[in-house]
Amino acid sequence: MKIAAIIMDIEGTTTGIGFVQNVLYPYSLKYIAPFLREHHEERDVMRVLVRLSEHTGIPLHNVEGLIRLLQQWIRDDEKNPELKTLQGMIWEKGYKQGLFLAHVYPDVPDVLQRWQQEERNLYVFSYGSVKAQQLFLRYSDSGDMRLLFSGYFDSAMGSRQDSATYRSIAAAIALPANNILFISDDRQELDAAAEAGMRTTWVIRPQDTSLDPERARLKTAHSVVTSFDQIHID
Numbered sequence: 001m002k003i004a005a006i007i008m009d010i011e012g013t014t015t016g017i018g019f020v021q022n023v024l025y026p027y028s029l030k031y032i033a034p035f036l037r038e039h040h041e042e043r044d045v046m047r048v049l050v051r052l053s054e055h056t057g058i059p060l061h062n063v064e065g066l067i068r069l070l071q072q073w074i075r076d077d078e079k080n081p082e083l084k085t086l087q088g089m090i091w092e093k094g095y096k097q098g099l100f101l102a103h104v105y106p107d108v109p110d111v112l113q114r115w116q117q118e119e120r121n122l123y124v125f126s127y128g129s130v131k132a133q134q135l136f137l138r139y140s141d142s143g144d145m146r147l148l149f150s151g152y153f154d155s156a157m158g159s160r161q162d163s164a165t166y167r168s169i170a171a172a173i174a175l176p177a178n179n180i181l182f183i184s185d186d187r188q189e190l191d192a193a194a195e196a197g198m199r200t201t202w203v204i205r206p207q208d209t210s211l212d213p214e215r216a217r218l219k220t221a222h223s224v225v226t227s228f229d230q231i232h233i234d
Contacts, residue, residue, distance in 0.1 A: 003199060003233045004179045006115055007153070007169065010126040010136060012185035014228075017208045019103035027094050028087045029074045033067045035090050045089065052082040079127050081155045088132035095139040102140040105205070107227040109142045115233070121150040125169065125182075130154050161188045166196035181233065185209070190222050201231050 011020045039045045040063050053060040056069060073083050094100055112122060124133045130152040137145040151173065158165035170177040177197030184190050185208070190200045202222040204213045217224045225231055 002179065003120060003181045005121045005123060005150075005173055005175050006181045006183065006233075007123045007125050007198075008182075009184040009186065009189070010124060010128065010133065012205060012208050013183060013203045014105060014108050015103045015136070016105070016205070023100050024087070024091055025074060025077070027100070028090045029071060031090050031093075032070055032074065032086065035086075035093075036063055036067055036070075039089075045086070048082050048085050055082070079155060081129070084127060084129040084132065084155065088129040088135065091132060092135055095135050100139075102136040104140045104142045104145070105227070106142075107229050109145065111228040111231065112145070112148045116148050120233075121173065122148055123151050123153060123169075123173065124149060125153040125157070125160070127155055127160065160186070161192050163192045163195035166193045166198055170196065170198070183228075183231070187220065187222070190220075194222065201225060203228070 008014060011017055036045070036049075040049060049060060049063075049066060052058070052066060052070075056066075058065045058069060070083055070086065072078075073080055074087075095102075115122060124137075126133055128136070133152045133154070134146060137149065153169055153172070157168055157172075166182065167177065170180055173180070178199065181199045181201060182190065182193035183201045183203055184193075185203050185205065187202060190202055194200045200222045202216065202220065202224045204211050204216055204224060204226055206213075206226060213224050213226050223231070
């Protein structure tokens with residue numbers, strides 16, 4: 001079956017885990033309090049805080065209580081959609097001020113361009129909000145990469161470890177699952193995508209993990225690579 005669409009993770013797959021853990025997360029932890037104190041009455045921020053208040057029971061007027069909760073979630077790497085949305089808003093300021101550029105593994109851009117030239121549609125599926133994904137691609141150390149991608153999916157689609165989520169994504173891009181390749185560094189995500197019928201590739205970056213790619217190949221049905229230029233499609 002011809003692969004018509006390729007969906008990829010970001011953290012640990014196209015970018016080093018260190019960029020997210022050592023740059024983006026500390027920045028959002030540092031600035032989430034002043035950001036919310038200054039902007040909590042603005043419409044887009046207020047919408048997020050309303051949902052957060054409904055889900056947690058913390059009164060909307062208790063901004064400091066919401067701040068403390070969000071700070072703890074950042075420390076715990078909580079995959080909460082409201083937190084991810086707010087982090088995207090905070091990171092936007094940092095990107096625009098030139099405080100950091102998104103790290104992209106050097107093997108990634110040329111391969112993505114080749115896939116696009118082969119008329120394969122590219123998508124991102126990440127824990128980060130769609131806004132955060134777009135900022136990552138716009139302000140990458142390989143330049144603005146947004147035009148390479150046809151769309152973005154975040155946790156609003158469902159759990160990344162649930163096969164139903166991948167079926168929903170296949171339906172959203174109107175392709176049979178077996179025409180889609182999913183690329184990630186997380187085996188549980190790959191298992192879920194494979195259960196949904198997608199083709200899968202497990203990216204194991206030696207810089208980011210102690211996993212042995214050779215041993216992994218012996219224990220999984222997923223294709224295993226250490227860089228994007230090792231991925232063979234069709």
